[in-house]
Amino acid sequence: MLPKELEEIIDVVLVHNNWRRRETINLIASENVMSPLAELVYLNDMAGRYAEGTVGNRYYQGTKYVDLIEDVLTKRFAKALGATYVDVRPVSGTVANLATYFALFPEGGVVASLPVKYGGHISHNTVGGLKALRLKMVELPWDLDRFNIDVDRARKVIEETKPNLVILGGSLYLFPHPIREIAEIAKASGAYVLHDSAHVFGLIIGGVFPNPLKEGAHVITTSTHKTFPGPQGGLIAAVVEDKVNDLQRAVFPVFTSNYHLHRYAATYVTLVEMEHFGAEYARRVVENARALAEALAEQGVPPVAEALGYTRTHQVAVDVSKFGGGDKVAAKLEEANIIVNKNALPWDKSVLKPSGIRLGVQEMTRFGMGKDEMREIAKFIARVLSGEDPAGVRRDVAEFRKAYLEIKYGFKIDRELVDKVFKSLGLYT
Numbered sequence: 001m002l003p004k005e006l007e008e009i010i011d012v013v014l015v016h017n018n019w020r021r022r023e024t025i026n027l028i029a030s031e032n033v034m035s036p037l038a039e040l041v042y043l044n045d046m047a048g049r050y051a052e053g054t055v056g057n058r059y060y061q062g063t064k065y066v067d068l069i070e071d072v073l074t075k076r077f078a079k080a081l082g083a084t085y086v087d088v089r090p091v092s093g094t095v096a097n098l099a100t101y102f103a104l105f106p107e108g109g110v111v112a113s114l115p116v117k118y119g120g121h122i123s124h125n126t127v128g129g130l131k132a133l134r135l136k137m138v139e140l141p142w143d144l145d146r147f148n149i150d151v152d153r154a155r156k157v158i159e160e161t162k163p164n165l166v167i168l169g170g171s172l173y174l175f176p177h178p179i180r181e182i183a184e185i186a187k188a189s190g191a192y193v194l195h196d197s198a199h200v201f202g203l204i205i206g207g208v209f210p211n212p213l214k215e216g217a218h219v220i221t222t223s224t225h226k227t228f229p230g231p232q233g234g235l236i237a238a239v240v241e242d243k244v245n246d247l248q249r250a251v252f253p254v255f256t257s258n259y260h261l262h263r264y265a266a267t268y269v270t271l272v273e274m275e276h277f278g279a280e281y282a283r284r285v286v287e288n289a290r291a292l293a294e295a296l297a298e299q300g301v302p303p304v305a306e307a308l309g310y311t312r313t314h315q316v317a318v319d320v321s322k323f324g325g326g327d328k329v330a331a332k333l334e335e336a337n338i339i340v341n342k343n344a345l346p347w348d349k350s351v352l353k354p355s356g357i358r359l360g361v362q363e364m365t366r367f368g369m370g371k372d373e374m375r376e377i378a379k380f381i382a383r384v385l386s387g388e389d390p391a392g393v394r395r396d397v398a399e400f401r402k403a404y405l406e407i408k409y410g411f412k413i414d415r416e417l418v419d420k421v422f423k424s425l426g427l428y429t
């Protein structure tokens with residue numbers, strides 16, 4: 001018999017699981033669900049272990065199997081990305097970013113990056129990661145018509161301010177940034193180029209988004225749980241041979257001590273599954289995002305960047321100022337079990353009062369939804385925005401979700417395997 005407060009917590013977890021996975025339409029662009037196999041191996045003893053250092057050179061004993069997994073995971077990512085250096089130890093994308101900044105210019109300096117309203121992540125900004133390292137930021141200029149970085153004006157900024165690092169990629173990311181052009185300008189001016197691939201990592205691995213390392217970036221940083229549907233974690237992939245030691249030392253001992261080792265096996269499973277199913281998954285994700293955008297426009301809720309075809313990633317952005325703004329609309333949609341986040345858009349005066357919402361289709365695609373389902377989702381959203389009682393929409397959303405409960409694009413697991421894992425942990429005998 002468990003103490004009452006533990007039964008209550010377990011109930012909360014189970015209710016949460018059911019609600020988020022079975023009753024909601026989750027459109028948070030930075031999230032995803034792992035495959036059943038990845039989730040199963042995520043439950044492992046390494047969750048309680050340490051392995052400071054690098055493969056074969058640890059500060060702890062008992063790490064031979066950790067070494068084995070970290071080694072094959074690192075090599076497999078290096079091959080998939082064409083990288084000469086991969087580090088799977090950062091526990092998040094932000095940690096990967098901070099470690100990279102520190103490794104590349106430890107004395108500090110200037111970073112050219114996008115403000116949040118143009119899609120930059122907080123770790124590219126002085127409100128976040130740059131603040132911790134006391135780095136200065138110069139803004140990369142934005143071309144509203146192309147919904148992208150303005151290359152000509154960026155050239156001027158880079159040549160005049162001589163940043164140590166130029167950061168591309170970001171959190172609101174509808175169209176591939178001009179990596180090749182900016183990398184050429186940055187390199188001529190002596191700057192490193194980092195592409196934060198967190199949002200589009202699964203699309204890169206799936207082959208529907210340009211590989212930044214092939215386009216001229218020195219470094220990719222990423223998280224491993226957005227369009228790449230692994231466990232939460234971070235990664236650095238680079239083609240800077242002279243900085244390998246600095247990168248390694250920045251990850252440990254500067255920015256991490258524990259790497260959250262239990263995620264390695266699940267990340268490996270996800271990478272192998274992406275090799276098998278990722279091309280089809282990534283293609284569908286982008287197709288679905290476009291379909292959702294078009295359907296929203298038909299419903300009178302037009303997303304941004306219509307003239308550009310709305311999106312080339314998993315994301316769609318909608319200016320909802322005429323419906324009450326991002327804050328209010330995101331909250332109303334949650335009442336209808338449609339989970340989105342408010343998001344600043346390039347024309348916003350304050351990121352604290354965002355005019356937009358950001359929608360990502362990567363998770364619903366994983367549950368087997370296609371273009372027809374995107375049209376249904378657009379209708380649900382339009383009903384809420386037109387003022388219909390969200391409680392009624394919520395009932396319909398929960399009913400709709402019942403047909404999409406199985407996670408696709410991964411290998412199946414059976415009871416025998418579940419038993420083996422549980423037994424190995426001593427969870428039952």
Ligand code: DSN
Nearest residue numbers: 029030121170171172
């Ligand atoms: N803030 C997250 C996002 O939604 O993009 C990434 O860390």
